[in-house]
Amino acid sequence: MNTRRSGHIAALLLSLLLAGCEREAPVRGFVLPPGDADRGRQVFIDYNCYRCHSIPDVELPERDFEPPFVVELGGEVLRVKGYGELLTAVVYPDHIISPKYQNLLNRAGKDVQMTAMPYFGDSMTVTELTDLVEFLHGQYTRLQPTYYQPHYPGIR
Ligand code: HEC
Missing domain, CATH: 4.10.910 (30s ribosomal protein s13; domain 2)
Incomplete structure (x- = not known):
């Protein structure tokens, strides 16, 4: 090269x-091409994301096992997760270990070495990924007083 x-x-x-x-x-x-949030919800279920994650106000299938830690996604947050961040969190979970997860582990008296989240790079198609991230992104767009999103005019 x-x-x-x-x-x-x-x-x-x-x-x-x-x-x-x-x-x-x-x-x-x-x-990336725009995703379809409804299909993204289905991807979230098909790839078993719901087994380790909950999302407030989103109905998901019941888990058939209880993971040691359920990391909540979406909902009311002080700092809304961006599209790029969510995409990275899915394709490269070790890049940034979620502070939420670190807190959960610390409270249980454990240290975080690496993510417990699987890599999906070899199994997920790009369309599934863009649909999924579109869906996830929508879960964080609740209005926060400090959140300003220039993509949506009128929302300050
Ligand atoms: C085996 C359990 C497990 C599965 C299955 C799983 N995750 Fe995770 N996920 C985690 C854990 C643990 C973390 C926290 C550590 C980290 O940030 O990597 C996490 C973190 C995340 C984050 C970052 C959250 C934050 O607040 O920063 C996102 C987004 C996410 N997962 C989405 C997904 C999606 C989408 C799927 C399905 C394609 C999925 N996860 C499947 C365990 C899992």
């Missing part, structure tokens, strides 16, 4: 990273 090409790849990776960290700015550097 020549240096120019690797420079491009480095720039792409950097912009992906920034898109993940910089919530308020419109997503730049990569664009």
Whole structure:
């Protein structure tokens, strides 16, 4: 690989990273087709996400086993999760270990070494991923006084 090409790849990776960290700015550097939130809910069920996660006000099948920790997604949060962050959380769960999960473990007197969340990169299609993230993103869009989302004019 020549240096120019690797420079491009480095720039792409950097912009992906920034898109993940910089919530308020419109997503730049990569664009995925819009997802379908209803289908995303079905993906959430089909991939057994509900076995380890709950979402307030979303009806999900009953779990057939109780995981040691149920990490709640969505709902009323002080800082709304961005599209990029959610996408990264699904395809690369070890990148950032959810502070919520760390708190749950700390309270149980345990240290967090790595995520308990499986990798879905080899099983999920891109369409399933975009539908899923569309669905998840919608779970965090409840109005918060400090939350300003430039994509939706009128919401301050
Ligand atoms: C075996 C249990 C398990 C399954 C199945 C699972 N997760 Fe997770 N997930 C976790 C744990 C534990 C965490 C917290 C650690 C971390 O951030 O990686 C987590 C974190 C997350 C986060 C970040 C939450 C936050 O507040 O930062 C998202 C988003 C998420 N999972 C979505 C999903 C989706 C979507 C699926 C299904 C495709 C799924 N998870 C399947 C255990 C699981």
